[in-house]
Amino acid sequence: MQINFVLPAMGNSGGIDVVYKYATLLREEGHTVTIYKEIIGRNMHRYKSRIKNWVHCIYCTVKSMITLKKNKREYDKYVLSINNLFMKDADAVIATSWPSAYRVNKLNKDKGKKFYFIQDFEIWDNEEYVKETYKLPLNKIVISSWINQRMREELDIGPFPIVFNGLDTDMYHNTGKRKEDTSEINFLMLNHILPKKGVKNGLEVFQKVKKKYKNCKLRMFGMCDNSNLPDDVEYYQNPTKQKLLDLYSNSDIFIFPSLEEGWGLTPLEAMACGCVVVGTNTGFVLDLGQHENNMMISTPNNVDEMVENVEQLIMDTELMKKIQKNSIETIRQLEWKQSVQKLISFIERL
Template structure:
């Protein structure tokens, strides 16, 4: 098949990494795959004022230019999403709500139109985000939670689900696990619940002073409290991130809502105990006191109690760690790509 992916010019993220993995795996299977990154014309409409939206479009444009400079191998970069810029193909896939409008407006010669939905994207612009899911595109979602949101908010679905794959680590990069090392993702989106996770750690540290927190993320640490010592890594390499997973014992997953959640699953694969909310993957694969410890979203007290409990209970750690490893072992990229490929066909 000739397959075109359209990705937004917003830099690296978990979602774009998933798309890139599908691109690489489909290419290995003999498909003719091309990635298009439009540099103009998407318009996230994130702000109420026209001037701010214009400034954000300019910012996205230059961020796209940086992507080209850093990753020229990623695909074909175009300055617009016009029909002339995109080749004819068998399949064309939107990967975020602004790209859904672009794909919908292309002629049918560009291929069967799909929308790969990795989250319920209504934080930039609720009206346009919701509208994108009502476009006549074939949808593929990554979780039942996304289907639930589409059904309850728009009365559409359910759509085929393809869980994200996961790479199991071949070896540990750390000499041993630090029993008091806690790891957490940092993110600028409110729905990620970062203040609640930090607060939970702070409360747990008062009971166990030897606990220490490491965080990582694409953004800087300006959103984090200055009075709490946090070892921080901005945009770490995959090797460095794997080391952080390997040396840590607890991973905090404080999301209020989540399309899936790659990092806690990666942490499980490295033997970390996930203490988190019943959001994203945890709603489907997570079982409280079986393969993780769950709290309600926005409940740092309960989450702190779970951190304290697991750090002080070696027997519980063993149960959770073994069951978590068995859970993530069922997620592999070969199965995910096979299902994705069949849906495209």
């Protein structure tokens, strides 16, 4: 099959990496894959001011043109616009974000059966415009039960087929034995600018734990800077894959404080490395999480409950070891080959 994906021209994220992983695996299965990226910036309707939105479009267009050659990856094809003129015929065309959903919906039938790969309930740009894309006549694929739940609650649609994102266990595994002779408890957490990631709650959890247990240290990582973090946080901005792997492998507890989440890639990577996740009941947790078995689960936005879960781990080393072992076993369910076969099966049925 010829399969075309549509991705943003700029930016990096776990969700974008997932699309590239699918592209690689689909090619290994004998399919032809092209990833289209639109150079001309489109109105994200992010601001109430038309002028601000217009300036943002110009900014995105200029930045796309400047970084085009520098950031070009395998399978990429940059085009002025996602339309019938610039895209080749295919068996399937897959939108991967709400702006691309509008573009894909307007393509003619020769460009392939139309799909919408949804990795989050992504209403942070403009809630009205985003929700309208979920009602478009595209064949939707989601990555978690939580997304289906939101679709049902907010729009009374679904459920849609679920294909879990896989995880590369060849990459994400423990790189070495933690120092057992140290009394220091190492915490790790993602930093993010989106409020829904719950970073403020996560920091509050750590500070409350640290008041009682002085031997705690917090490391954080992320794409943004550390201007929102206390001075005592050891921060790594845009770490390499190897550095991130070392952070996971040398941390005891990963704080996952999201208020809502489409999936949650970083806590799963942490679990693969034997780091115990203390997290909230959202995203992948609804599908894979088991309290006191493969992670510690709390209610979203409940700081005190999360603190209690952390303290339970600190006081019970046997529980910590059990969860470390079981979390690694859980990750083995997320074989990428299984995910790509489910995706292929769904596309071929249509």
